[in-house]
Amino acid sequence: MKKRIIKLYKELIFKFKRKINLDLNKLDILSLNELFNHFETDKGSAVRDPYSKSLNKSHQKLIGHGYAKFYEFHLSNLRNKEIKLLEIGTWKGASIAAFYYYFSKAIIFCLDRNYKFQFKSNRINFFYCDTRNAKDLKNFEKLLINKKSETFDIIIDDASHIYSDILINFKNFFLKVKPGGFYIIEDFNHYKYYSHLDDSLPISLKIDEIFENLKTKQNFESNFFDKKFQNYCFNNILEISLHKGIQKDSFIAFIKKK
Numbered sequence: 210m211k212k213r214i215i216k217l218y219k220e221l222i223f224k225f226k227r228k229i230n231l232d233l234n235k236l237d238i239l240s241l242n243e244l245f246n247h248f249e250t251d252k253g254s255a256v257r258d259p260y261s262k263s264l265n266k267s268h269q270k271l272i273g274h275g276y277a278k279f280y281e282f283h284l285s286n287l288r289n290k291e292i293k294l295l296e297i298g299t300w301k302g303a304s305i306a307a308f309y310y311y312f313s314k315a316i317i318f319c320l321d322r323n324y325k326f327q328f329k330s331n332r333i334n335f336f337y338c339d340t341r342n343a344k345d346l347k348n349f350e351k352l353l354i355n356k357k358s359e360t361f362d363i364i365i366d367d368a369s370h371i372y373s374d375i376l377i378n379f380k381n382f383f384l385k386v387k388p389g390g391f392y393i394i395e396d397f398n399h400y401k402y403y404s405h406l407d408d409s410l411p412i413s414l415k416i417d418e419i420f421e422n423l424k425t426k427q428n429f430e431s432n433f434f435d436k437k438f439q440n441y442c443f444n445n446i447l448e449i450s451l452h453k454g455i456q457k458d459s460f461i462a463f464i465k466k467k
């Protein structure tokens with residue numbers, strides 16, 4: 210009961226929070242990397258640590274994965290098309306704002322388990338959802354049905370980067386990618402660098418090994434992907450492209466659906 214009241218209270222505060230209306234702000238930035246850097250998402254190449262608590266910019270580490278060139282390589286043909294995009298994990302919304310300007314006609318959906326999101330637009334739909342919570346996922350499904358948006362051209366997982374979350378999100382959301390669309394997993398190797406993200410078991414396959422099995426259509430033992438889902442992947446994945454970004458831990462996967 211207490212949890213429900215806190216959630217309702219947070220929802221209410223979020224509803225009335227002042228947000229930046231992107232529909233009123235024209236921007237003449239053309240490249241996706243400039244947009245990423247401008248809005249300060251670590252998808253860009255030159256971004257001060259957006260998660261740093263220090264107020265002094267010069268004390269903040271220069272980070273940035275440099276993922277824009279991979280996004281442009283795979284997705285630039287969708288730039289001016291009427292696509293639907295979903296990002297899992299928005300934080301304050303920096304990447305969503307960048308995608309809003311890059312994909313000029315996209316209808317954007319995004320979700321997070323916190324209410325830090327700062328933007329609004331007629332083309333952006335933000336939802337509260339913790340992807341580990343079955344009830345939240347069900348509510349999210351209902352909202353998508355109401356909005357007649359059950360499938361997407363692009364789905365991006367930039368949420369917790371925890372080993373199990375990456376696999377659970379893929380199992381839940383890959384089905385929602387349209388034929389010819391992409392499921393993108395950012396920072397899929399982070400769990401190898403940061404032990405708090407690694408909840409794999411000693412016998413678990415590494416994520417890149419799972420990608421390899423999906424590519425070569427070989428069934429494997431997994432607590433997350435049953436045989437039925439593995440076969441769905443074998444029949445529906447056209448291509449898996451793995452790219453290395455700027456930092457030692459920058460890895461991104463583009464999984465293209467047939």
Ligand SMILES: C[S@@+](CC[C@H](N)C(=O)[O-])C[C@H]1O[C@@H](n2cnc3c(N)ncnc32)[C@H](O)[C@@H]1O
Pocket residue numbers: 249250251252296297298299300301302303304305320321322323338339340341367368369374
């Ligand atoms: C790396 S940040 C997202 C950054 C954003 N995509 C950008 O580029 O500006 C990760 C976000 O994922 C959210 N997150 C982590 N686990 C989640 C979960 N289980 N469900 C929903 N959101 C989650 C966190 O609250 C956080 O805001």
